[in-house]
Amino acid sequence: MKKILIPVDFSEHSEYALQVAATLAKKHGSKLVVLHMMGLSEAVLTKDESQEMFQAIYYMKLAEKRFNAFLEKDYLKGIDIQTTVQNYKEFHEIDKVARDFDADFIVMGSHGASGLKEVFVGSNTEKVVRYSALPVLVVKNKIKEFKMERVVFACDFNLDFIEPFKKAWKFFETTNTKFQIVFINLPDKYLSTQEMEERAFQFILRTGLDTSLMNDIVYYCDYNFENGIYSFSNKVDADLIIVPTHGRRGLAHFFSENLGESLMNHSDIPIMTFKV
Structure with a gap:
């Protein structure tokens, strides 16, 4: 349990997953890799010196800024954290990120309220679970002491x-x-x-x-x-x-x-x- 990947969208459910990952990191001496996926279109990223290119840079900088605010948590103090902003649009690509960072497993929040279909099927969580070769820990709610x-x-x-x-x-x-x-x-x-x-x-x-x-x-x-x-x-x-x-x-x-x-x-x- 040396390295844990946490995909985040800056929602409260992402924070539930982050807090669980932090608890595990402190207990097992793990490092955290926090991932945000941009999902910008290829057109935005390939038009040099265009308005779209400036928009892409703006959104990348905005994501990095939001990372700084999102990770300002007391429970993260003392943990070795890496952050990465990727322009991935397909959730199966999270598995590639996990391999690139040599992660052992993934912790992810779920927005589903009830029922397996609502929690997983057709959701971003289900897509990660479907394609990930690594174990995926899915957290639905805030857990005080995981x-x-x-x-x-x-x-x-x-x-x-x-x-x-x-x-x-x-x-x-x-x-x-x-x-x-x-x-x-x-x-x-x-x-x-x-x-x-x-x-x-x-x-x-x-x-x-x-x-x-x-x-x-x-x-x-x-x-x-x-x-x-x-x-x-x-x-x-x-x-x-x-x-x-x-x-x-x-x-x-x-x-x-x-x-x-x-x-x-x-x-x-x-x-x-x-x-x-």
């Missing part, structure tokens, strides 16, 4: 999720975090305890990780997948919910049979995505 003491990885042990599971496990392995795995048992796909345990064992075995992880799996019954995750995460007072994502299809389809549509309903728990 921590990652207990995280929940919700999984039906589909073999497609082996790689994001391994990435998530490795990410939190050295952070003194309780990594809780939950299997939501549903009425229409009901499995016996023996069947769930066998499915979980085969999954853990294929990850190549220690099979003692079986001790960290909870089997939880609910009427639908999303409510199960929400109910369980609140029951154990989780700080974070981990979600595997399919980049090619977007966040709405990260679980089999599109079961993820309403995960974020009435939930303020931050979500962290790991790409399949």
